[in-house]
Amino acid sequence: RTLNEVLFFPSEVACVEHIFTPSLHHSCLCPLPHGVETSFSRFLRRILSATSSLDLCVFAFSNMDLSRAVLALHSRGVTIRVLTDKDYAAITGSQIGVLRKAGICARCDVGSVYMHHKFALVDGRLLITGSLNWTLTAVQSNMENVIVTDEPDLVQPFIKEFHRLWMHNDPA
Amino acid sequence: RTLNEVLFFPSEVACVEHIFTPSLHHSCLCPLPHGVETSFSRFLRRILSATSSLDLCVFAFSNMDLSRAVLALHSRGVTIRVLTDKDYAAITGSQIGVLRKAGICARCDVGSVYMHHKFALVDGRLLITGSLNWTLTAVQSNMENVIVTDEPDLVQPFIKEFHRLWMHNDPA
Ligand SMILES: [Zn+2]
Ligand SMILES: [Zn+2]
Numbered sequence: 238r239t240l241n242e243v244l245f246f247p248s249e250v251a252c253v254e255h256i257f258t259p260s261l262h263h264s265c266l267c268p269l270p271h272g273v274e275t276s277f278s279r280f281l282r283r284i285l286s287a288t289s290s291l292d293l294c295v296f297a298f299s300n301m302d303l304s305r306a307v308l309a310l311h312s313r314g315v316t317i318r319v320l321t322d323k324d325y326a327a328i329t330g331s332q333i334g335v336l337r338k339a340g341i342c343a344r345c346d347v348g349s350v351y352m353h354h355k356f357a358l359v360d361g362r363l364l365i366t367g368s369l370n371w372t373l374t375a376v377q378s379n380m381e382n383v384i385v386t387d388e389p390d391l392v393q394p395f396i397k398e399f400h401r402l403w404m405h406n407d408p409a
Numbered sequence: 410r411t412l413n414e415v416l417f418f419p420s421e422v423a424c425v426e427h428i429f430t431p432s433l434h435h436s437c438l439c440p441l442p443h444g445v446e447t448s449f450s451r452f453l454r455r456i457l458s459a460t461s462s463l464d465l466c467v468f469a470f471s472n473m474d475l476s477r478a479v480l481a482l483h484s485r486g487v488t489i490r491v492l493t494d495k496d497y498a499a500i501t502g503s504q505i506g507v508l509r510k511a512g513i514c515a516r517c518d519v520g521s522v523y524m525h526h527k528f529a530l531v532d533g534r535l536l537i538t539g540s541l542n543w544t545l546t547a548v549q550s551n552m553e554n555v556i557v558t559d560e561p562d563l564v565q566p567f568i569k570e571f572h573r574l575w576m577h578n579d580p581a
Contacts, residue, residue, distance in 0.1 A: 241562035245570050247521060296540075349419060350550035353540045366554065368468075368525050368540065378522035380574065382538065384556070384563060390413035391556060398417050402552065 239388050246369060246381035248277035253302055256281050257309065276383075277376050281306055283365055283385050284357060290316045292358040292399050296351060297325045297370035304332035311341050319343040320402055322352040332371075344406045352402075356395055364392045411560050418541060418553035420449035425474055428453050429481065448555075449548050453478055455537055455557050456529060462488045464530040464571050468523060469497045469542035476504035483513050491515040492574055494524040504543075516578045524574075528567055536564045 251273035254265045265271060284291070284306050291310055298304070298321060311317050319336060323345035326333040333343050346352030356366035367383035369375050386392065423445035426437045437443060456463070456478050463482055470476070470493060483489050491508060495517035498505040505515050518524030528538035539555035541547050558564065 239562075241560055243563060243566035243570075245566070346552060349552045350546055351552070353547065353551040353553050355540055356554065366540075366556070367538070368527055374522055375525065379525040380518060380521045380523070381525050382528065382567070382570070384538070386563070388413055388560070390411075391415060391558070394415035394417070395554070398415075398554070 240386060241388065242385040244276040244279055244383040244385070246276050246375065247377050247379060249273060249275040250377060251275050251278065253278055253281055256285065257305065280383060283359065283363065285310065287315045287359045289360050292318045294320045294354040294356050294399055294402065295371050296322045296353050296355060297372050298332050299330040300371045300373050300376060303371045304335055307336060307341065308339055311339060317341045318403060320352065320406065321345055323347060344403065344408055346402065346406055348405055358396060358399060361396060362392065363387050364395050366395065412558060413560065414557040416448040416451055416555040416557070418448050418547065419549050419551060421445060421447040422549060423447050423450065425450055425453055428457065429477065452555060455531065455535065457482065459487045459531045461532050464490045466492045466526040466528050466571055466574065467543050468494045468525050468527060469544050470504050471502040472543045472545050472548060475543045476507055479508060479513065480511055483511060489513045490575060492524065492578060493517055495519060516575065516580055518574065518578055520577055530568060530571060533568060534564065535559050536567050538567065
């Protein structure tokens with residue numbers, strides 16, 4: 238059966254520590270609410286479900302939880318490719334430098350005014366896309382939407398477009 | 410069979426006059442290329458396919474062709490509701506004032522930092538959503554994506570969210 242899920246934001250704010258460290262579920266002492274499933278926790282789980290690859294094509298990436306998620310996948314051996322906007326990548330708070338320092342391959346779009354996509358492809362099988370940039374404001378303060386789908390008619394064109402953009406922005 | 414279509418931008422630039430005035434197809438004298446199907450012409454046709462209602466929830470709306478399309482639908486008797494961002498609506502070039510002057514009901518979001526959605530619901534049946542704002546830069550200069558789908562698992566949550574936001578931003 239096809240997976241089709243829609244998440245709306247702003248998300249409630251809740252602790253996501255147990256998503257990174259399942260064993261800590263009952264012992265986190267931070268002041269945020271615990272045991273609450275939110276749009277953001279669902280989003281984070283989908284990203285962290287990657288077992289072989291994560292192709293990320295996102296205009297703005299400054300969210301620390303999402304940066305932590307991508308770094309966690311990288312350290313598990315998941316192949317990460319990040320395509321982002323050249324102007325936003327240079328902004329204070331952008332996580333692109335952090336990812337690169339960890340050895341993750343990131344390329345900046347050079348062929349358009351804005352590289353305005355906000356999509357991720359998980360294991361070449363699941364498409365996560367919408368209006369949501371990977372920032373804290375987008376997650377906690379804006380009206381936003383994200384679609385999660387494994388419908389091939391939607392996933393395949395995004396795989397093809399990611400490949401095209403990735404090749405087009407080859408830094409070599 | 411379910412409709413699932415993906416459009417990528419920037420779009421080639423081509424004349425769209427024949428989409429507004431089918432009888433003019435072979436006689437337009439403007440300098441743009443003619444007879445070319447583009448991402449934007451497909452997008453425009455989907456919007457203009459509305460026969461009963463168009464619910465529009467979009468952060469930035471300054472594109473003149475899309476404004477013309479919404480005005481054309483309104484004059485055909487299609488019920489239009491436009492929900493937009495309060496800050497962008499006040500910007501020079503925003504079409505919200507033009508739509509209101511024509512008698513179209515537009516509401517500005519007051520409940521978030523940005524009303525960052527970019528989706529349209531055609532006849533309560535077709536969802537058009539993605540990263541694309543309704544501006545000329547988005548259409549002609551940016552890397553953007555738009556999904557067109559009538560998959561109920563995707564359409565229904567957006568219908569519900571539109572209703573929620575519309576009620577929440579009741580100007581009365
Ligand atoms: Zn906690
Ligand atoms: Zn023409």
